[in-house]
Amino acid sequence: MSHVNHAPSSPAIFRIVDLFAGPGGLDVAAEALGHQVTGIEWDDNACRTREAAGMDTFAGDVRDYRAADFPHAQVLTGGPPCQTFTVAGHGAGRRALDDVLEYIGRLHDAVRSKETPWPEVERTWNEISEELRLRAAEADEVKAQKREDEALRSFARRTARKSLAEHGCSPEEIELALKTTEAPRGLARRDADLKNLFDGLVSLEKSLDAHRARLEKLGDERTGLVLQPLWWVIERSRCPGLEPYRAVVLEQVPAVMRVWEEYEKVLDTLDYRTKTQMMHTEAFGVPQTRRRAVLMARLGKIDIPELRETHHRYRPGGVPATSRDADRADTPLWGVDEESVGRRRPKDSWVSMEAALKKARGIALDLGLPDLNLPDRPAFTVVSNYGTGGDPAARGRRDHDAPSSTVTGKVSRNRLVHKGTNTDLPRFELAEAGVLQTFPVAYPWRGSDRSQQIGNAVPPRLALHVLRHVLEPELREEEADARLEQALAKLENWRPPSEPVKVRRREGLKGHPLNGG
Template sequence: MSHTEKNDSPPAGFRILDLFAGPGGLDVAAAVLGHQVTGIEWDTGACATRREAGMDTFQGDVRQYRAAFFPYAQVLTGGPPCQTFTVAGHGVGRRSLEQVLEYIKRLHEVVRTGEQGWKEIFRTWRGISEELRRKELKAQDVKTRKREVEELRAAKRKALRLRLERLGNSADEIKNLMKSFMDVPRTLDFQDDELEGLLKEFSDLNDEHAELKGRLEELGDERTGLVLQPLWWVIERSRRPRSVPYEAVILEQVPAVLPVWEEYAKVLASLGYRTRTQLMHTEAFGVPQTRRRAVLMARLDRAALLDEVRLRPEDLPPVLETHERYQPKGRPAPRSKATSGEPLPLEPSHASPESPKAPWVPMDAALKRAREIKPELPERPAFTVISNYGTGGIPEARGRRDHDVPSATITGKVSRNRVVLKGTERDLARFLPAEAGVLQTFPVAYPWDGNDISQQIGNAVPPKLALHVLRHVLEPELSDEEARIRLKQATADLETWTPGKPVKPRMHDGLKGHPLTGR
């Protein structure tokens, strides 16, 4: 929790349960707003960071828990891991998306009709869960065989190279031949029985590998079940006898998940929630980084729960942007692509006409502010960040961002990004974890710990974005001016936040005596 004193009385806090909580991006934002958060997270590295940050945590697979275990949680949040969905083509991404949407529609149908009540709803979910479990077990067997085939194929490839060398082929000839073996191995005739035998075995392994890969794509993976978990938790709390619905639901993920959130929203509307899906640009909310997140927001409308009303709740209003969106010089405004499919219409800016937007925040301004709080951070002259990723499909064409603009999206490879003196190729020190965290708007004092810290930072929800969403959904009664003051104070508290006493993560047996469980 933040140790910053507040001069005014904030709105009453909520008890939040955060699924797939990560290192605590949403949690630290909720803490400075005065809410109590408990997270469920399986990654040991993220749990280590959460421990040092004093975040209340259950360590383990979300599927080991149920909504009924936490009856006193008032708000459900989370960012379930998921596949790269796409609305284009007929590839694995498209099939994964169609599968998830079909499961959601099955749940929606039984929730919407509700003729046989909770038993029928639970039976439907159990059927989906069992189906996913069978697929997961089959996928594990296929993965095991696929690894075996890959090892055998590598051995055959090595044997082919050795045989070609013994037959007197040059290095360049061997390189070209090996490439041709991958393309059209059965059309080649070498008049050498040993080589022909190796080639047939290699070709057969290639065919089996392709078949196994196709089977895995059809089976999907465990993330299909994980992306459905938050929806089921909401349904369970809304339809299970003697349960109380969540007051609010907030979910976020990469833009490709927007179609899933839109289907979620239909179900939540049937359960009496006002909803809003929104593709949010992080720099438009004061994050010194260009990043897009697909967000689902829902707030319970109690009037819609009354049988005699039977009204579809009105949609929630959008979260208004407070800062300008970043547009690289010389580039036309891009058309939104929530997926890798066809462009969507231009996204609305969701700006308030009464409140002019502030400029986006550049990297150097965020890092300078961090050094004011933590002077031991390195002084940085004008710099350019060279991405670890290529651009335009060209690996060698590394993306570049200068110090005076927002960072490109912070990913799990942030530690590999080069930082050079602007206008030169002279290397400077790469970003420290504290600096990379600041570009995600984590407090500079955030105690990163455990393994793969770069991945933790890259996967996290930017806390400042979470501030805006949480404030919008949980405090709708505030006027525009009150909301502005509230966000200003919360942003200051977020910057100066310091960790309290470390909190050891709980395991499943830690449910007893927890404030959210009532046990």
């Protein structure tokens, strides 16, 4: 981002509670903007990273806390664990989405009238929570039965394999019999024990199919988790003695957009102005193509406009664009339109992996952190761990001079090869994977499943753009640009504290600043 000669205004400082906070993607962005964040996170590994990064954290299940525990929080943020919501077609995803939308509708009905007593609103939530609890308990029982049947099936298959081999069946015949759960007819007629064995296998397969169907119908606990942010907003808006959040920011995978759209209807009833937007991360300077469904809400009468992209979107095989309208057919020769001069700055090019990693190496040296594993790589190609077009053998490929594909929990499994060859290079280091997510190069990853922590996190740079947009609507464009530039510099040069911040438990609520201490 080029320098902007406008001093940023002194912004208001907000106190934020972040649900499902992960390793701290949103938190480190909020810190760069000067806000104060307290996160709630259940994963022990992510909590260890947050400790080392100095992030104020309450460990545990979000469902064990409530909005009333943090009455002084002014902003609610979060990214509830995503489900495979499938909007088109049938199956578990479609049913899970329908369930969530039905529950949101019930909550909306409960708050449509401001005259509805709080105990009645709370009763609706308690009824939903109890339904979800009973479904989860039943699902646990079905899972236990399924595990027992799977163990019995494994034993029966081993016994059948041994018996068929003793009868002189070839390996091919054995595999076919086990696949079809049908013993060779001649053998089944002659050997009653073998016939009973295969009859038992058929029965077990039917039982397992029934278990799968039941589990699909029951769904999983994430159905309840995706409702938690909405309930926190309702509690703060309608519970006597509490004040509404001044702003709400939620983000998740694209399939959750349908849920956010239903959230909007409830938030509108609660006097919020909202905006949902599908955001392309590379269009905000993240060196990675990734889409996130974002819900932005602000209390009051000020509408939230669409968040303007600062960088061009990536187009495979395309050349990095250098100006806002470089890809339009009606763009003037020099990319300048007299009417737009002085009104809006042009978009920057998307950021490549090579550029991001090179800059990170320079920052590490400037910060005096030469021990970070940031190798000076030759021209490379990333061969994804995932197949494309449904073909596991057709691995996606991205060259060093393009943004990364979506960074997932399997980022450490991606192969790196010399560009134009299949000659292997060392795979990405954790610090490199973090940089591709726009975490500071010095971010202290701790615990196990570190690749998963990185892949599950919201890119801090994207979070920074969204938070600034929602929390500082009064800034003029020049001031907003200067504010972003200042915060981005803080984000890139961020360093962890010299001492870790101990994670709190629920019993540590008393005396906490957001609790009234």
